[in-house]
Amino acid sequence: MLAFTLRRAVQAIGVMFAVGIIAFSMFRFAGDPVNQIVSIDTSAAERAIVRKSLGLDDPVPVQFVRYFADAAQFKFGVSYQFRQPVAALLMERMPATLELAICATLFAMVFGILMGVYSALKRDTLLAKLFQAVSLIGISLPTFLIGILLIYLFAVTLGWLPSFGRGEVVKLGWWTTGLLTVSGLKALIMPAITLGLFQMTLIMRLVRAEMLEVLRTDYIRFARARGLTTRAIHFGHALKNTLIPVITVAGLQFGSVIAFSIITETVFQWPGMGLLFVQAVQNVDIPIMAAYLLMVSLIFVTINLVVDILYTVVDPRLRSTVGRAA
Amino acid sequence: MTEPVLSVRDLHVEFASRRGTLRAIDGVSFDIAKGEVLGVVGESGAGKSVTGLAVIGLIDPPGRIAGGEIHLAGLRIDNLPPEEMRRVRGKRIGMIFQDPLTSLNPLYKVGDQIVETIRTHLNLSEQAARRRAIDLLAEVGIPAPEKRIDGYPHEFSGGMRQRVVIALAICAEPELIIADEPTTALDVSVQAQIISLIKRLGRDHGTAVMLVTHDMGVIAETSDRVAVMYAGRVAEIGPVQDVVKNPLHPYAKGLMGAIPTLAGEDKRLVQIPGSMPRLSAIPRGCSFNPRCAFAFDRCRVDRPEPLPRGAQSVACHLYDDVPAESMA
Numbered sequence: 001m002l003a004f005t006l007r008r009a010v011q012a013i014g015v016m017f018a019v020g021i022i023a024f025s026m027f028r029f030a031g032d033p034v035n036q037i038v039s040i041d042t043s044a045a046e047r048a049i050v051r052k053s054l055g056l057d058d059p060v061p062v063q064f065v066r067y068f069a070d071a072a073q074f075k076f077g078v079s080y081q082f083r084q085p086v087a088a089l090l091m092e093r094m095p096a097t098l099e100l101a102i103c104a105t106l107f108a109m110v111f112g113i114l115m116g117v118y119s120a121l122k123r124d125t126l127l128a129k130l131f132q133a134v135s136l137i138g139i140s141l142p143t144f145l146i147g148i149l150l151i152y153l154f155a156v157t158l159g160w161l162p163s164f165g166r167g168e169v170v171k172l173g174w175w176t177t178g179l180l181t182v183s184g185l186k187a188l189i190m191p192a193i194t195l196g197l198f199q200m201t202l203i204m205r206l207v208r209a210e211m212l213e214v215l216r217t218d219y220i221r222f223a224r225a226r227g228l229t230t231r232a233i234h235f236g237h238a239l240k241n242t243l244i245p246v247i248t249v250a251g252l253q254f255g256s257v258i259a260f261s262i263i264t265e266t267v268f269q270w271p272g273m274g275l276l277f278v279q280a281v282q283n284v285d286i287p288i289m290a291a292y293l294l295m296v297s298l299i300f301v302t303i304n305l306v307v308d309i310l311y312t313v314v315d316p317r318l319r320s321t322v323g324r325a326a
Numbered sequence: 327m328t329e330p331v332l333s334v335r336d337l338h339v340e341f342a343s344r345r346g347t348l349r350a351i352d353g354v355s356f357d358i359a360k361g362e363v364l365g366v367v368g369e370s371g372a373g374k375s376v377t378g379l380a381v382i383g384l385i386d387p388p389g390r391i392a393g394g395e396i397h398l399a400g401l402r403i404d405n406l407p408p409e410e411m412r413r414v415r416g417k418r419i420g421m422i423f424q425d426p427l428t429s430l431n432p433l434y435k436v437g438d439q440i441v442e443t444i445r446t447h448l449n450l451s452e453q454a455a456r457r458r459a460i461d462l463l464a465e466v467g468i469p470a471p472e473k474r475i476d477g478y479p480h481e482f483s484g485g486m487r488q489r490v491v492i493a494l495a496i497c498a499e500p501e502l503i504i505a506d507e508p509t510t511a512l513d514v515s516v517q518a519q520i521i522s523l524i525k526r527l528g529r530d531h532g533t534a535v536m537l538v539t540h541d542m543g544v545i546a547e548t549s550d551r552v553a554v555m556y557a558g559r560v561a562e563i564g565p566v567q568d569v570v571k572n573p574l575h576p577y578a579k580g581l582m583g584a585i586p587t588l589a590g591e592d593k594r595l596v597q598i599p600g601s602m603p604r605l606s607a608i609p610r611g612c613s614f615n616p617r618c619a620f621a622f623d624r625c626r627v628d629r630p631e632p633l634p635r636g637a638q639s640v641a642c643h644l645y646d647d648v649p650a651e652s653m654a
Contacts, residue, residue, distance in 0.1 A: 218428035226443045227416025237431050316478040
């Protein structure tokens with residue numbers, strides 16, 4: 001078990017190293033960063049000073065090692081547009097993105113699993129068929145369109161919910177949260193639904209298909225022959241077997257939720273990392289773009305690792321094969 | 327005569343399909359007495375397993391019991407409401423399926439699955455149920471049961487898993503065990519152990535056993551009586567020695583001729599020509615008539631009903647005109 005975790009951790013570090021090379025090479029290929037910082041009438045001498053202060057006249061390998069060593073300590077340099085450390089900017093924006101992503105994922109899992117189980121167990125009811133139809137819409141409509149439709153309906157027409165921003169936030173140490181104020185919660189509803197809708201329909205369809213599959217297996221038939229209650233069979237035996245693939249998908253999707261939040265944050269002007277990234281792209285603010293790339297990769301790799309470990313917790317068969325392989 | 331544990335009368339099972347209703351079981355009747363093992367043999371698709379599933383009430387739509395009655399120790403069970411039938415399953419009828427590798431839920435410890443079943447049917451505490459589960463595992467021949475009870479199904483071999491499945495089937499002391507091809511998926515050496523285990527359990531607890539198999543060897547070894555099924559009907563039923571040594575129905579004769587013996591190695595095994603008709607194309611008259619060497623005009627028109635001949639009962643027109651007394 002420990003050996004398995006260690007092996008996966010080493011693989012994860014390898015992936016992060018590769019991403020680091022890509023992030024670093026953005027600096028080399030996206031134009032001269034000095035031009036982004038200085039104004040047009042800066043003299044050549046001043047430009048040379050800036051270049052030296054940024055370490056841009058060192059050999060490339062030296063620069064790379066320095067960049068990587070700094071990145072490992074979460075030092076990503078200074079933003080060209082804000083003239084502030086990138087790490088501080090990201091940390092300031094991270095709570096907003098994480099709160100949004102976690103709420104969207106919770107929304108997706110709770111409703112996805114409930115609707116999936118319902119439409120598997122009551123396959124022929126009208127409601128189950130409605131869920132299926134709605135899930136098709138959720139899977140095929142692009143995120144930004146859903147966001148705009150929601151804004152049109154609930155903010156513009158009905159005026160129930162704010163159309164942009166995060167509402168009032170409360171500071172808890174370095175973390176800012178919108179979950180403790182009414183306006184913060186109201187502001188969270190539409191972005192969370194927009195961001196989670198796709199995952200919800202994905203989970204719902206997956207749960208439904210897996211559950212139908214599991215209900216056909218021999219051990220469910222045998223459980224019925226043992227006279228277990230329908231409740232125990234459906235929720236004790238069938239659901240647990242259904243959740244194994246659901247954990248993987250939901251876990252891996254959490255990474256894409258954070259990545260996709262770029263669009264949702266732009267539509268709702270949500271002050272998170274995604275919005276910061278879009279602004280950075282518009283202003284060719286490479287330190288922010290590179291740091292964002294590294295952050296998202298780190299989140300993806302960490303989630304993958306956690307999902308792998310969770311797998312072995314849920315499925316005893318993997319525990320022993322992993323043990324044998326180690 | 328005491329009341330039989332299981333009494334099936336004129337059972338009909340139908341499956342609705344796109345091309346009309348298929349009749350999988352067409353008028354099957356038999357009894358099983360306390361402590362008796364009834365072997366049910368026949369080719370694949372003869373309706374052996376469906377009969378077992380009908381008795382335990384697990385015929386799923388589009389299938390349904392279309393007629394007849396099933397009585398368990400006097401109680402009619404074929405029309406019980408689902409919740410009451412659930413209480414009968416596992417408590418009064420235990421079932422063993424063909425494949426022990428897929429019969430157990432891979433995510434739960436075997437002990438948890440046994441305890442869950444015990445506590446569903448018997449009013450026992452968690453600890454008492456666990457003690458009972460250990461006793462059961464010991465009874466079905468699992469070594470070190472107090473250790474193995476916390477194992478997962480994948481940690482058991484096929485034969486050991488089938489023993490766990492048997493422990494699950496008998497955990498509430500059922501009056502009837504339905505074993506649906508319990509040895510088909512196992513090694514030959516393990517088969518004999520499982521068969522003798524089922525036999526012993528039936529004897530020790532006075533449980534009636536319905537043993538479904540296509541293996542005549544297993545039947546000859548285990549059963550008290552045997553029912554030969556063909557195309558959804560019972561062709562012949564009787565004490566196992568009589569049916570094996572002196573089969574009456576031409577189909578049963580063919581089946582017994584197909585058993586290899588150690589003595590007559592140089593003889594070719596008899597084959598029954600043709601194959602069993604599909605459910606959508608059951609011939610008129612006797613369903614066996616196209617394959618039967620003795621078929622005559624009446625067989626192609628009239629369906630034979632089972633008639634007693636000595637201790638046996640046979641559904642064949644060959645015996646219509648012969649008085650029962652002269653059959654000795």
